[in-house]
Amino acid sequence: MAIKAYKPTTPGQRGKTTQDFSDITTRKPLKSLIVKVKKNSGRNNQGRITTRHQGGGAKTFYRKVSFRLPDVFIGTVEHIEYDPNRSARIARVKQDNGKYYYVLASSGMKIGHVIRSGNDIAVEDGSRFVLKDMPIGSTIHNIEIYPGRGGQLVRSAGNGAQLMGRDNGYAQVRLPSGEVRFINESCTASIGVIGNDQHQNVKLGKAGSSRHRGIRPSVRGVVMNAVDHPHGGGDGGRHGIGGGKDHGAAPKTPWGQKTLGYKTRRNKTSSKFILRNRHVAKRK
Secondary structure (H helix, E strand, C coil), rough: CEEEEEECCCCHHHEEEEECCCHCCCCCCCHHHHEEEECCCCCCCCCEEEEEEEEECCCCCCCCCCCCCCCCEEEEEEEECCCCCCCCCCEEEEEEECCCCEEEECCCCCCCEEEEECCCCCCCCCCCEEEHHHCCCCEECCCCCCCCCCCCCCCCCCCCCCEECCCCCCCEECCCCCCCCEEEEEEEEEECCCCCCCCCCCCCHHHHHHHHCCCCCCCHHHHHHCCCCCCCCCCCCCCCCCCCCCCCCCCCCCCCCCCCCCCCCHHHHHHHHEECCCCCHCCC
């Protein structure tokens, strides 16, 4: 996928780039595989904001993507489609019995591509294997963490993990972050790299592009008054984080919780499955 630049005719187009949608073969999703999603604008059932900076945006329908395929599956790609709910493209796959599925489209996937799942199948992009049957060194995506639950890892545009090895019923997988993790070798994963790899290089160009995505503005704490934020206040104009009384203190959220470097990971039960931490390279 390439990036499309504009010959600016308005100020908003001057720094703006968009995705090239030439790889998309249809703009009409399959009605049986879409559902309506109610937007709550970051509010709970009492109408109070629980997640800030959400609201508005273009109306979208959710595509029911299958992150897990039947144990024995053969399907043909009929279309490559845009999905407003994720950075990756999705492929509309038709099974021999006439049933349709949406799956994550790997790089280079086109109409007519055959996707298979099961044992004794060819190692091709999009094919889904159990990790114990997969060749060592394979690039994979849409990886299960628990057998049968469906893919939860490596699902965004341009990402791919690598199968490093297998030992004692576990596969060693190097994730895009650099973390090497043990995953049960009975879990499944798809071959290849997720497509739409230029997604990260798109420049929105104007504030309205964020609003179309349902993202509301974020105001920095340092420009607020001291009563409104721990970073606010400070005499004499501009100031750093901490403001007046708290000048030089650790950065905090609007509610006084430490942030920017404050450890928030509480799920220690999975630490035993991390062979190499993603922060190791940064410490050297």
